[in-house]
Each structure stands twice: as structure tokens, then as C-alpha cells.
Amino acid sequence: MELKDCILTRRSVRKFLDKPVGHDVLEQVIATAAYAPSWKNTQISRYIAIEDRAVLDTICRDFLPEHNANIVSGAPLLIAQTFIKNRCGYERDGSLTTARGEGWQYYDCGIAAQTFCLAAHDAGLGTVIMGIFPHKELGEFLNVPEDQELMALIAVGYPAEQPNAPKRKDVETLLSWK
Numbered sequence: 001m002e003l004k005d006c007i008l009t010r011r012s013v014r015k016f017l018d019k020p021v022g023h024d025v026l027e028q029v030i031a032t033a034a035y036a037p038s039w040k041n042t043q044i045s046r047y048i049a050i051e052d053r054a055v056l057d058t059i060c061r062d063f064l065p066e067h068n069a070n071i072v073s074g075a076p077l078l079i080a081q082t083f084i085k086n087r088c089g090y091e092r093d094g095s096l097t098t099a100r101g102e103g104w105q106y107y108d109c110g111i112a113a114q115t116f117c118l119a120a121h122d123a124g125l126g127t128v129i130m131g132i133f134p135h136k137e138l139g140e141f142l143n144v145p146e147d148q149e150l151m152a153l154i155a156v157g158y159p160a161e162q163p164n165a166p167k168r169k170d171v172e173t174l175l176s177w178k
């Protein structure tokens with residue numbers, strides 16, 4: 001797929017076919033997502049792939065608001081994106097490099113997540129990033145290692161819908177020149 005088409009036609013997909021995502025397919029997507037840029041090439045983003053239906057059902061029942069539970073209950077795969085703490089935004093001596101402090105780690109996770117979603121779209125998969133859930137509690141349930149933190153969830157599967165693009169702001173709003 002041409003890059004511009006990939007960017008323009010990627011949509012948040014919330015309904016999926018009852019078809020598993022092959023491990024080889026996901027591994028290819030992750031290998032592509034690994035090429036996302038990152039702070040000093042720290043590459044802090046990690047991905048936990050959850051396909052066990054019983055675990056997905058527990059996540060839906062105990063952790064997600066109804067809207068997101070409805071998405072995940074119909075998805076064959078859920079990615080829990082985590083990040084390695086205390087690296088991105090830091091100097092090697094442990095001091096923070098800029099006044100933005102730890103904010104860069106969230107910035108890097110966003111770039112990695114979008115790169116993941118574009119690579120998934122190119123592979124014929126639909127995705128939706130989800131940020132509304134209790135990060136600390138779900139992180140504990142998933143046994144996210146001590147040196148990592150849960151960032152976002154990404155439901156993944158073969159699309160069963162082709163949503164229209166929500167309206168975008170025009171260039172005059174987005175761009176200013178000096």
C-alpha cells in the first residue's frame with residue numbers, strides 16, 4: 001500500500017471478524033513498528049499480545065468501561081502497550097534532559113502506537129487504540145514488570161466494518177507560518 005493511502009484509509013476499527021490473527025502476522029507488524037523513531041533510540045515501547053479468551057473476558061468484565069468492553073469482547077487479539085520507565089527523556093546519569101521531563105515517554109509511545117496501527121492496516125488488520133481504562137489496576141492484573149508501565153490498549157483483528165473518517169481540521173487551522 002502507498003504510504004499516503006495507508007495514512008488516509010487507516011480508521012479506528014471497533015468490529016472484527018471471528019478470525020484469529022496469526023502469530024507470524026503480528027510478528028511482522030511488530031518488526032515494522034520497531035522502526036518508529038524514539039528518544040535517543042531508546043525504543044521503550046513493549047507489546048503484550050493477549051489472545052486467551054478467558055483473559056480477554058476478565059479484562060472486559062473487570063477493567064473496561066462498557067464502550068471499550070464491547071470492542072474487546074469481539075476482538076480476537078488485544079495488545080497491551082507498555083513502556084520501560086526512566087529511560088526516555090533522561091540522561092545516562094539519571095537526570096531529566098528537558099523541562100518536559102518524563103513527558104517524552106508518552107510521546108514516544110504515541111509514535112510507536114501509530115506506527116503499529118499503520119503497519120497493521122498495511123497487513124489487512126483493523127486496530128483501535130484505547131486509553132480509557134484503569135492503568136494501574138489492569139497493569140497489575142497483567143503482571144506488567146516492575147520496570148514497565150501500562151500505556152494503552154490496542155484491539156486488533158480483521159475488520160468487520162469500514163467506518164467513515166471522522167471530520168478532520170483544515171490546513172488553515174492546523175498550520176501557521178512565521
Ligand SMILES: Cc1cc2nc3c(=O)[nH]c(=O)nc-3n(C[C@H](O)[C@H](O)[C@H](O)COP(=O)(O)O)c2cc1C
Pocket residue numbers: 010011012013014067068128129130131132163165166
Ligand atoms: C490516545 C488515544 C486514545 C483513544 N481511546 C479510545 C477509547 O478508549 N475508545 C475508543 O473507542 N476509541 C479510542 N480512540 C480512538 C479515537 O476515538 C479515534 O482515533 C478518533 O476518533 C479518530 O478516528 P480514526 O482513528 O478512525 O481516524 C483513542 C485514540 C487515541 C489516539
